[in-house]
Amino acid sequence: MITLTAARTRQARVRANGLAGDRAASVAEATRRAVGLQAQDVKACRLSVRSRTSGLVKSDVDKAVRERAVVRTWAMRGTLHMVAAEDLGWVVGLLGPYFAKGLFGRRRQLGLDEETTERGVRAVAAVLSGSRPLTRAELVARIAEHGVVIDPRTQAVPHLLGYAAMTGVICRGPGLERDEPSYVLTREWLGEQPVIAEEEALTRLAARYLAGCGPATAEDFAAWSGLPLGKARQGFGGLELEPVTAAGEPAFVLAGTELPATARKPEVRLLGHFDAYLLGYRGRALAVPDGFEHRIRAGGGMIMPAVLVDGLAVGTWRQVRRKDGLRVIVEPFGALADRVLPGLRDEVTDLGRFLGLPTEWELGR
Structure with a gap:
């Protein structure tokens, strides 16, 4: 079994995550390599791309969003992430139902019972169908015309839109003036998304996680993704893994992973x-x-x-x-x-x- 010191474990992780070694050449490559980049803060998301790429400028991130190479939606841990466009369907299909179900109680507290939530999602889909990207304020005004009236001063609006995204109906569109977010129908923005069985999606996500974050454990995968630990272990169980000792603790990398040697100069x-x-x-x-x-x-x-x-x-x-x-x-x-x-x-x-x-x-x- 390979034994890694704490220093070599960190070096392996940052290299896997795209923060060391050869940097990515595009926004999509950097995003794909890390599986997803946190995106609730647009400026911070751009900086996440900068630290993983070479030669790009901040407008390249916005261009990649406009050109649909990457897309922002609610993914890991039920929080807003930027993911590669080809990953949105299966990632949301796997993770979205867990978080949508888990937030049911909070939606109900906000007046979004099951029936109201479903009416709201149908109204959002109807409003966005064939439309340009709309801001949150525009969506609130338009769905009111469909009989779904929500107080924009409450958290009900982001929870409704989050549910619509977690169920694959909508995603974030291009940023507007002053980085104001917009929303679009997923099927119109990216086309029909492929349906992948849960077991296959679990294995795929676990493999991508280890490729971008390893050495790591199923417990790490569960914390990063927000999945139950049992599901995280199931995902690891479908992979060919190589056990390692990382900073004194048992961990795994994908079989065949080349672990980096000690860096010659500080990264x-x-x-x-x-x-x-x-x-x-x-x-x-x-x-x-x-x-x-x-x-x-x-x-x-x-x-x-x-x-x-x-x-x-x-x-x-x-x-x-x-x-x-x-x-x-x-x-x-x-x-x-x-x-x-x-x-x-x-x-x-x-x-x-x-x-x-x-x-x-x-x-x-």
Whole structure:
């Protein structure tokens, strides 16, 4: 059995996730490699693409959405993700029913009983049929004309739209002015989606997860996907796996996986909010030093932008917009090794290139 130190386990994971080694050449490739990128924050989603690609700029992400190479919808853990367009049908078909069912009680509290929810989804589908992409406000106004009146000031609207997406009826369309989201009918935006049996979809998702996040365990897969542990184990059970000892714990990679050697120089990445790497496992103990979890998970469900060195968070960072450009303030957990600084400077430079802004940086406290 292969034994990996904590450092080599992190290196294997970031390389699998597209954060080290050869970077992807397109938005779709980067998204597919990570299986999906968190997308509730549009700006953060763009940054997730930047850290996994080479040579792209922020408008390339929006272009990929407009051209339907990638699409945003509710997927892993019932949260908004960007996935490759060809993956939407089977991923939502597998995961959506779990989260749609699990949120029934909350919908009922919001006045969306089963009958009202189904009427609402039918109204949304009727309104969007043959239509241009519509904003949330436009949808609320239009479905009211179909007899489904929902107070836009409540959480009932996002829960109705989330249910429609989890059942495959709608997905997010292209971003509009000021990144306002829009909604489209899935079948009109992407065409009819293939139907895949649950067992096959479970195995496929488990394989994609391990390819993009391994070494990992079924427990990690369950935490990342939101699936019940029994289903996660079933997905692993359909794969040809190679057991490894990763940071002292049993884990798996797909059979035939080539594990990377120790990197010659530090792989430094500036991760944005909610980066997939920090949400890919049942815990962050391997990626975040002991005593600093509160700096990464700052409360309210926020996962903060992180400075990553060979898969280990060594600090957080933030942007300060100025008239003459952007200032990046890096707030390390401790003293940064001299060998890390060239990679950090390169990352700040690349961030400015990606955003199209003159960029400077400083080390904060």
